Amino acid sequence: MSTNRFESPFEVEGPEGVEGWEELYSPSASFGAARRQYEDDRFWFWDSMHWGHAMTPWDSYFFEVALASLSQMNSRHYRIPPADGVDFRVLYGYAYLSPVGVDPSKIADRVPQFMERAGFYFGNWNDLYDKWLGKVKDTIARIEALDFNPLPEMEDLEVVTGGIGLGSGFELLKSYHQFRDLVLEAWNYHFEFLNLGYAAYLDFFGFCKEAFPSIPDLGIAKMVAGVEVDLFRPNEELKVLAQKAVDLGIARAFDDPENVSLEGGPGAEWQAAWDAVEDPWFNFTSGNGFYHFDKIWKEERSVPYGFIRDYIAKIEAGEDITRPIEAITAERDRVVAEYRDLLNGDEDREAFDSKLGLARVVFPYVENHNFYIEHWAMSVVWRKVRELGATLAKDGLLAHDDDLLFVRPDEVDQILWDYYANWAVNSPTMSAAKWGPVVERRRAIHAKLSQWQAPKALGEPPEVITEPFTIMLWGITSESVASWLGAGADADGITGMAASPGVAEGVARLVFSPADVGELEEGEILVAPITAPSWAPVFPKIRACVTDIGGMMSHAAIVCREYGVPAVTGTGFGTNTISTGDRIRVDGSSGTVTILD
Amino acid sequence: MCEACPIIDWAEALPTVRSFTARLVSESMTEFIVWYDRYEPEQKPLVGAKNASLGEMMGAGMPVPPGFALTTEAYRIIWSHQDLVDDVNGMLRQLDHDDLAQNAEVANRIRGRIESVPVPAEVVDALSRAYEDLCSHCDLADLPVAVRSSATAEDLPDASFAGQQDTYLWICGVQSVIEHTRRCWSSLFTDRAIAYRHQMGYLHRGIGMSVGVQKMVDPISSGVAFTLNPSNGDRSQVAIDASWGLGEAVVSGEVTPDNFLVDKVLHEVVKREISHKHMEYRLTDDGVVEKVEIEVDRQAQASVSDAELVAIAQLARRAEKHYGCPQDVEWAIDRHLPEGENVLMLQSRPETVWSRRQTQPLNRGGTDTMASIVSTLVSPLHKKSDPPDAR
Numbered sequence: 001m002s003t004n005r006f007e008s009p010f011e012v013e014g015p016e017g018v019e020g021w022e023e024l025y026s027p028s029a030s031f032g033a034a035r036r037q038y039e040d041d042r043f044w045f046w047d048s049m050h051w052g053h054a055m056t057p058w059d060s061y062f063f064e065v066a067l068a069s070l071s072q073m074n075s076r077h078y079r080i081p082p083a084d085g086v087d088f089r090v091l092y093g094y095a096y097l098s099p100v101g102v103d104p105s106k107i108a109d110r111v112p113q114f115m116e117r118a119g120f121y122f123g124n125w126n127d128l129y130d131k132w133l134g135k136v137k138d139t140i141a142r143i144e145a146l147d148f149n150p151l152p153e154m155e156d157l158e159v160v161t162g163g164i165g166l167g168s169g170f171e172l173l174k175s176y177h178q179f180r181d182l183v184l185e186a187w188n189y190h191f192e193f194l195n196l197g198y199a200a201y202l203d204f205f206g207f208c209k210e211a212f213p214s215i216p217d218l219g220i221a222k223m224v225a226g227v228e229v230d231l232f233r234p235n236e237e238l239k240v241l242a243q244k245a246v247d248l249g250i251a252r253a254f255d256d257p258e259n260v261s262l263e264g265g266p267g268a269e270w271q272a273a274w275d276a277v278e279d280p281w282f283n284f285t286s287g288n289g290f291y292h293f294d295k296i297w298k299e300e301r302s303v304p305y306g307f308i309r310d311y312i313a314k315i316e317a318g319e320d321i322t323r324p325i326e327a328i329t330a331e332r333d334r335v336v337a338e339y340r341d342l343l344n345g346d347e348d349r350e351a352f353d354s355k356l357g358l359a360r361v362v363f364p365y366v367e368n369h370n371f372y373i374e375h376w377a378m379s380v381v382w383r384k385v386r387e388l389g390a391t392l393a394k395d396g397l398l399a400h401d402d403d404l405l406f407v408r409p410d411e412v413d414q415i416l417w418d419y420y421a422n423w424a425v426n427s428p429t430m431s432a433a434k435w436g437p438v439v440e441r442r443r444a445i446h447a448k449l450s451q452w453q454a455p456k457a458l459g460e461p462p463e464v465i466t467e468p469f470t471i472m473l474w475g476i477t478s479e480s481v482a483s484w485l486g487a488g489a490d491a492d493g494i495t496g497m498a499a500s501p502g503v504a505e506g507v508a509r510l511v512f513s514p515a516d517v518g519e520l521e522e523g524e525i526l527v528a529p530i531t532a533p534s535w536a537p538v539f540p541k542i543r544a545c546v547t548d549i550g551g552m553m554s555h556a557a558i559v560c561r562e563y564g565v566p567a568v569t570g571t572g573f574g575t576n577t578i579s580t581g582d583r584i585r586v587d588g589s590s591g592t593v594t595i596l597d
Numbered sequence: 598m599c600e601a602c603p604i605i606d607w608a609e610a611l612p613t614v615r616s617f618t619a620r621l622v623s624e625s626m627t628e629f630i631v632w633y634d635r636y637e638p639e640q641k642p643l644v645g646a647k648n649a650s651l652g653e654m655m656g657a658g659m660p661v662p663p664g665f666a667l668t669t670e671a672y673r674i675i676w677s678h679q680d681l682v683d684d685v686n687g688m689l690r691q692l693d694h695d696d697l698a699q700n701a702e703v704a705n706r707i708r709g710r711i712e713s714v715p716v717p718a719e720v721v722d723a724l725s726r727a728y729e730d731l732c733s734h735c736d737l738a739d740l741p742v743a744v745r746s747s748a749t750a751e752d753l754p755d756a757s758f759a760g761q762q763d764t765y766l767w768i769c770g771v772q773s774v775i776e777h778t779r780r781c782w783s784s785l786f787t788d789r790a791i792a793y794r795h796q797m798g799y800l801h802r803g804i805g806m807s808v809g810v811q812k813m814v815d816p817i818s819s820g821v822a823f824t825l826n827p828s829n830g831d832r833s834q835v836a837i838d839a840s841w842g843l844g845e846a847v848v849s850g851e852v853t854p855d856n857f858l859v860d861k862v863l864h865e866v867v868k869r870e871i872s873h874k875h876m877e878y879r880l881t882d883d884g885v886v887e888k889v890e891i892e893v894d895r896q897a898q899a900s901v902s903d904a905e906l907v908a909i910a911q912l913a914r915r916a917e918k919h920y921g922c923p924q925d926v927e928w929a930i931d932r933h934l935p936e937g938e939n940v941l942m943l944q945s946r947p948e949t950v951w952s953r954r955q956t957q958p959l960n961r962g963g964t965d966t967m968a969s970i971v972s973t974l975v976s977p978l979h980k981k982s983d984p985p986d987a988r
Contacts, residue, residue: 082975107975115967122966200966203973207961212833214826219833219863338862342832344956351962358966501865503903589865 004485005460008040014092015452018445024057025090026408029064044089044096044458045476049549050290052529053513054093054449057408057442058385059291062183062378063095064088066290069187071100073195074469078121079113080195083467093449096458097474099467121196125361129193132365136189136372140280143182143380146175148388150395151423169420176388176416180409183381190373195469197362204355211343211352216498216589218561223336224359225561227329230368234284234297234375235536237277238304239321242311244273251312257305280376286514288532289374292405294514296379297534306518307537314540321540375534388412395419397431398439406442407435456484456572475549475570483572494571494578496546498591502566504544505585505596508578525586527578531560539563544586546574546593560588568593629723632665633811643668645747645807650944657919659912659942663734664742664811665727669749671720672782672806675711684710685786694795697788704788711783716775724778725771728810739769741813741884744777746784749805763787766843766886767813774810781808814941815880818900819844819929820854822909823948824861824917830951832923834867835859835910839900841891842877844927844943851888852876855900859910866906871899905930908940916945923948 009031014021022030031039051063071085084100102110121128151168159167201224208220245251248266262271274282278298286303287294297304314321336356343349389404397419398404407415415431422429461481470476475497483495509524511517517535520526525544526535539545545560545567560567566588568574574593578584583596631644636652644652648666655661676682688707693699716724732740744765763784765777784790785806794804820839825832838847838854846852852875858868874896881887901909913926927944934941961969 080974081971111971114971118970119967199970199974203961203966203970206973207959207969210959210961212831213829214831214858214867215833216860216863216865216867219860222863335862339833342861345958347958348962351959351964354964354966355969498867501863589867590869 006043006457006485007455009044009089009091009096009458010036010040012091012455012458015448018092018448020441021092021445021449024093024406024408024442024445025055025060026064026410029060029088029090031089031091039089040459042087042098042459043461044098045470045474045481046454046456047095047097047474048454048456049474049530050288051095053291054446054452055090055095056292056405056446057411058405060090060093060095061409062187062290062381063090065184065187066190067097069184070191070195072188073191075100078117078196079110080199081107081110081114083469086469091458092452092454093446094454098459099470101467118196118199121193122200122358122362125193125365129365132189132192133372136186136377139182139186139189140372140377140380143179143186143377143384146179146182146384147171148175148384148391150391151419167424169423173416173420176412179384186373186377186381190369193362193365194369197366198469198473200355200358200362201366204359207351207355208339211348212339215339216501218499218501219335219339221561222332223339223356224363225332226360226364226367227325227332229364230371232323232536233371234281234534235307236323237281238307238537239311239323241270241273241277242308242315242321244270245308246312246315251316254305254309254312257302257309260301260305283376283379284371284534285375285379286517286532286534288530289378292382292385292402294378294382296382298379299383303518310537310541392419392431395429397429397435399432399436400439403435403439406439406446457481461485480570480572494546494568494574494593494595496568496571496574496591496593498587498589499569500545500560500565500567501589502544502564503585503587503589504566505583506543508546508580508582508584510575510578510580512575525584527574527580527584529575536563539565544568544588546571546578546584546586548572548574628670629668629720630665630727631668632727633661633663636666640668642749642805643670643807644809645669645749645805647745647747648807648809649747650946651809651811654916654919654942654945657915659915659919659945660938660940661942662812662814663731664809665731666747667720667724667727667778667808667810669805669807671717671723671778671808674717674720675714675782678714681710681714689791692791694792700792701788704786704791707786708780708783711786712779714779716779721775724775724810728771728774731810731812735812741767741769741815741880742774743809743811743813744768744774744781745809745811746781747807747809748785749807767880767884769884778808778810782806814929814943815932816843816929817932818842819927819943820847820900822913822926822928824913824923824926825948825951826858827951830954833861835861835913837901837906837909839906840874840877841895841900842879843886844929845878846874846876846888848927857901857906859906861910861914864907864911866903869899871897873897874900901930904936905940908937912940912942913945916942920945920947923951925949 051059055063067086067088071087074080074086075084082102084102087098087100089096089098151172155167158164204224205217205220208215212219245254248270250262250266250270253260253262253267262268282296282298282304284297285294286297286300295303311321340349340352343352385404386401389398390401392398392404392415393401397415398407404412415435418429418431463478465471465476465478465481504525506523506525508527509520511520511526511528514532514535517538520538520542522541523543524541525546526538526542527546529548531545531547539560540563542565545565547567547569549570549572560569566586568586568588568591571593578593578595585594585596587593631640631648631652633648633652633655636644636649636656638649638653640652641649644666651661651664652666685707688703688710692703728740728742731742732738746763763781765780768774768777785804818839818841820837821844822838823836825836826834827836835858837857837859839857840847840852840854847854853872854874855872856868856870857866859865860867874891876888877891878886878888881889909928912928913924916924916926925946925948926942929941929943931939931941961973963969
């Protein structure tokens with residue numbers, strides 16, 4: 001280890017030719033003179049697990065919304081005794097986080113507050129979760145209902161005869177403001193239960209680690225994980241549709257996923273089956289929902305059609321692709337019974353039962369929120385962004401449909417006002433002239449930022465990482481920080497979390513974005529910065545999986561275990577060290593990856 | 598002569614054994630043979646600790662190589678030769694416990710005298726028939742067997758006298774089995790066995806000797822398994838030491854074995870350290886066990902496969918469940934048995950180090966969940982690769 005600290009955020013040298021990059025992002029998420037001392041004293045890590053790419057202004061906006069929502073629950077709602085929020089910044093387009101701990105002398109005061117508040121949630125979890133499902137579906141429906149269509153030449157007659165007195169321009173501005181509020185609402189809900197759920201899980205986790213000091217994390221995860229989880233539904237629905245295509249004799253229609261034509265009665269019947277499950281289940285992104293470029297199954301059908309083609313091939317080869325629910329349940333029961341049996345006395349067994357019981361009560365939320373917010377809500381949110389972008393391009397406020405992505409949400413207000421006012425007056429708008437060059441410049445900057453390798457971390461790391469969520473959600477530990485400081489993988493291999501057991505050897509393929517998932521060939525080993533749950537259909541194809549970042553309960557780890565693919569997550573440097581075509585050995589039981597040749 | 602060593606008075610010692618035997622075996626075919634797969638716990642005084650343990654494991658359904666015990670009743674009969682009793686007592690009287698060389702010399706003479714007694718015809722008959730049955734059961738004439746001493750002490754029902762008596766490996770044919778049975782009998786009078794009894798103040802009388810005859814395993818590899826992680830006491834793991842060939846190399850410490858940790862519940866190998874194994878004990882073509890060098894390419898190879906490790910761990914776990922406490926198991930992988938049936942158990946003993954520790958309820962236990970969650974959040978959590986050994 002050459003040094004004990006990372007570069008200061010003020011020392012980092014960015015890529016060339018990106019002068020003015022700061023204007024793409026919100027001032028409050030920027031490093032700067034106003035808070036330099038505070039910022040220089042902190043440790044920041046790049047959250048490449050969720051934001052692995054350079055962000056556009058809109059990607060970054062949702063990043064800020066998510067982090068503020070997370071923070072607020074810890075600091076203001078539940079008073080998590082040792083943890084306030086997670087501070088966030090954007091540096092050269094990349095997302096940096098810094099968990100804020102509570103002054104140790106104030107932790108005790110927060111304990112009774114936390115006990116009362118969190119206790120209420122734990123005590124009423126199922127009722128509150130049912131209520132949550134209702135709230136979230138309602139929020140999504142309201143986002144879906146927002147109208148971003150072009151302003152009309154003339155208002156409908158009903159606007160007049162109804163004595164409404166408000167016009168489409170007003171509605172558009174209002175819809176846009178509502179849109180921003182609803183996104184924040186969805187993200188508040190995202191974190192309403194999440195960290196409490198993790199806390200209950202951590203409690204059970206800590207108990208198991210004390211009882212069985214070397215229990216693999218995945219042993220604990222196996223006891224808690226749900227069997228029938230909403231997050232798995234989209235993939236399960238694809239299998240059903242693949243089977244249906246075979247049953248209807250139209251399997252060949254999927255041979256070319258880019259060009260599927262469904263004809264005749266069977267085609268219509270299949271289409272009806274798709275339509276019946278499309279909402280909500282195919283509001284499912286091939287990424288993690290945080291990026292404008294993530295492909296949504298419902299919209300980019302070649303993605304799910306490709307998966308359906310693969311499933312059809314398996315069905316035709318006589319494989320049973322259905323999920324063995326009974327066997328999975330039986331295996332979970334067996335694991336629980338055996339660990340319980342190995343405990344030392346009835347007192348410990350009672351504690352085990354009560355902690356496992358709570359962990360299982362909270363876990364449906366922990367697993368399912370991801371579908372409702374990242375997939376479903378964000379699919380709708382990005383669709384709305386695209387609708388608005390198309391409208392502004394159509395009416396000449398911006399040059400291209402996707403120009404909107406390079407205008408910050410707060411700047412969009414200016415464009416919408418220009419649109420509204422000149423629609424009202426019936427006069428020329430000025431936005432295209434003003435924003436055209438800005439968008440082009442920003443687009444070029446973003447392209448350069450995208451090529452840049454962001455540093456893993458900034459500033460001085462704490463001696464020991466104890467912040468519970470840093471470890472749990474991001475898989476960042478004292479060891480991973482030490483290995484980043486060591487600036488490279490160990491000479492004899494790459495290590496990470498033993499996320500899904502088993503050993504496999506094969507040829508590596510690096511996949512940096514969801515768009516490249518389709519390149520994976522049968523029997524290859526997937527090496528990626530991070531994987532997404534919606535990549536699940538490729539898991540039957542691959543031999544193993546290696547990711548740079550991600551904890552034991554990262555969505556990727558859960559899905560890897562579910563599909564029985566050996567996985568090592570949180571290697572830090574996997575994608576730097578391994579190249580496509582390398583033969584590697586992945587030991588998902590010990591958390592090591594070896595490059596063979 | 599040693600006044601402290603009570604002299605064997607077989608006439609006094611034997612009635613107890615006989616009455617016990619009579620009660621037990623009156624209905625059985627023979628008084629001399631107890632097959633492992635028909636062993637009953639009350640027969641322990643008749644078969645000794647070692648045989649009892651093999652019988653118990655087999656009764657619990659564990660894959661123990663087949664075999665039988667020649668009971669202490671056979672041993673008793675040779676002591677009906679009064680001249681043998683007189684001669685042995687005479688020699689015991691000459692012992693000088695402080696003179697090791699003299700001790701060894703006397704012990705040798707006693708053993709020779711015992712081995713000179715003709716084995717009674719009924720014992721030869723029973724032993725021969727049992728051995729032949731074992732051969733036909735295993736479908737191999739002159740089946741190689743292990744012939745083992747299994748001592749029993751009436752006053753000390755749990756005394757195992759571990760390692761004091763002889764074990765003979767790769768014995769083939771009836772004559773050789775009978776010959777080595779005698780040697781097992783006489784091995785109660787090795788110099789170290791005599792010295793041990795002297796030091797411990799145990800009586801020479803009342804100690805009986807059963808002999809185990811068990812099909813010999815020809816192992817590809819073998820070793821030991823603890824049903825817990827010896828570095829931290831974690832009972833969810835099985836620690837396995839393994840090396841090529843017969844288990845002697847591992848038990849004696851002549852090689853650094855491969856070392857593995859297998860999760861008992863998940864059935865996964867969670868740690869593996871493959872060591873450099875330079876030698877092994879194995880059967881040569883001449884039918885003798887020899888210490889041989891291992892070919893270079895096999896030295897650094899894992900001596901067991903993952904599937905075998907999981908099978909060993911599951912076997913050890915079964916023994917632990919059966920005995921109700923952590924176990925220390927000897928196992929072997931038979932070269933001649935089909936995959937899936939080739940992992941055999943040779944011995945299972947209670948683990949002693951961690952099992953003796955006082956167990957207390959866990960700190961993170963208790964049913965006040967909220968208080969526990971608070972302490973979980975406040976106190977540092979596990980780190981990624983916290984090595985358990987470092988605690």
